[in-house]
Amino acid sequence: MRANEITEILDRPISRELLARDITRLGYVAKDGTPRNVPIAFTWNGSEIVMCTTKNAPKLPALRENPMVALTIDTEVHPPKILLIRGRAELDVVDGIPDEYLHMNGSYEMTPEQRIEWEAEVRSLYDGMVRIVVTPTWAKLIDFETTLPSAVEELIRQRAERERA
Numbered sequence: 001m002r003a004n005e006i007t008e009i010l011d012r013p014i015s016r017e018l019l020a021r022d023i024t025r026l027g028y029v030a031k032d033g034t035p036r037n038v039p040i041a042f043t044w045n046g047s048e049i050v051m052c053t054t055k056n057a058p059k060l061p062a063l064r065e066n067p068m069v070a071l072t073i074d075t076e077v078h079p080p081k082i083l084l085i086r087g088r089a090e091l092d093v094v095d096g097i098p099d100e101y102l103h104m105n106g107s108y109e110m111t112p113e114q115r116i117e118w119e120a121e122v123r124s125l126y127d128g129m130v131r132i133v134v135t136p137t138w139a140k141l142i143d144f145e146t147t148l149p150s151a152v153e154e155l156i157r158q159r160a161e162r163e164r165a
Contacts, residue, residue, distance in 0.1 A: 001138045006136050006138065006139045009139040009141050014081050014083075014143050015083055015139075017081070018073045018081060018141075019083070022042070023039050023041060024073045025039055025072045026039075026069060027069060027071070027072070028066070028069045028070075029066050029068075031061055036059065042071075042073075043103060048134060048135050049085065049133070049134040050098075050104075050132070052100060052104070052130065052131055053129060054129065054130070055128055055130055057130070060130060063091060063132065064091065068086070068089075069087060069089045069134055070085070070086050071085040071086075071087075073085075080142075081141075082141070082142040083139070083141050085136045085139050086136070086138040087134040087135050088135070088137065089133070089134050090132075090134075090135075091130055091131070091132060092132075093128065093129075094131060096127070096129075097122055097123060097129060100131065101129060
């Protein structure tokens with residue numbers, strides 16, 4: 001997929017709404033060769049998906065061995081809106097707490113007091129984190145109004161051919 005095609009998809013209003021959410025599902029291949037799909041907080045910085053995790057997270061050795069990932073960001077309403085992204089995970093070990101981590105929980109309902117307590121707990125627990133940075137190499141938006149899963153699009157084409165025959 002060309003960069004301008006990815007940009008066009010990610011710049012759509014629905015994509016921008018989805019990229020403003022807090023949780024994505026990160027799909028990757030574990031060290032034992034089996035698939036994993038884990039929910040993880042993220043932020044979109046305009047060109048990359050940034051996720052943060054503990055330095056001892058089980059996913060890190062797997063991502064070092066096979067950095068190819070798939071992300072799903074979606075809604076919980078009907079019809080669902082789904083943004084699918086593929087890319088390569090780059091791992092960046094950092095001292096302290098990355099700013100992205102402190103800001104990626106923006107839509108969770110926390111009172112100001114709860115946020116202060118949460119941040120104090122985070123700062124006391126982690127001496128560092130790993131930023132998982134994914135630059136999209138492929139993207140698809142499915143909104144079930146203007147875009148559909150490719151298999152459904154194929155079924156619609158087949159039905160139209162049958163009806164013309």
